[in-house]
Amino acid sequence: MHDALSLLQQRHSAPSRQLGEPAPDAATLRALLEASIRVPDHGKLVPFRLIELRGDAKLRFGAQLAERAIRRDPNLADSKREKERNRYTYAPLVIVVIARLHDDAGIPEIEQKLCAGNVAYNLLLGTYALGFGAQWLTGWAAYDPEVAALLGLAKNECVIGFVHIGTPQTEIPDRDRPAVDDLLSQWQG
Incomplete structure (x- = not known):
């Protein structure tokens, strides 16, 4: 059973600034996207x-x-200006995941956003499974109306994340993870 979970147990994000070529080719990207959109909806x-x-x-x-x-x-500090200038120069591919919200569907907005978030997470899992690296970023740009206009978003759309994809250019150490025992409780009624 543990072998079936090994992908989840090993998956980690690769910082976007440590991603370079190659990115998935067109056929691999197509397969990755087809798998990534298989989410609860x-x-x-x-x-x-x-x-x-x-x-x-x-x-x-x-x-x-x-x-x-x-x-x-x-008044943005020079170091932050430089960070902003270089943010999209590292990973060779970025997939912007957009939530397209339906007000009249009777489905709560949060459920729709979570559905789109699952697409972003599947992209992370899929890239890792394929031997690539990825990082899901948001930051100020995900919430900025001018960026939304730049991307051509409709009024009912918002950015869920910018998923930077490429090949890690260095070994990426895993970070400390929380212990399940610190997170899990049992409801006794």
Whole structure:
């Protein structure tokens, strides 16, 4: 039984700045995306969509985000400006996971966002299973209305995360994990 859980027991995020080429090729990415969208979906709403950022388009997106970060905070420290300028230069592929919310479906918004979040998590699991690395990032850009406009989001859409995907360029140590005994309780009624 433990062998069946080994992927979950070993999965960890790879910091985006430590990801480089190669990213999954087109066929592998297609298979990864097809697997990643197999998520619990109350009401079969498909409350998500994906945006691929790659190559020059990814770099242009990153440059526009850096410009937006500086407009948001003209006093941004030089080190943070540099971080913003370089954020999209490392991982060769970024998949933006978008929640597409349906107000009239009778399904709570949180359930729809969790469905989209499951897509992002499946991307993390799938990339790890394929031998790649990934990191799910949000940060200010996920909640900024100008970034939403830049991505062409509709009023009923929001960013769930930017999943940076590539090949780890160095060994990624695992972090300390919480103990199940510290998290699990039994309800006795």
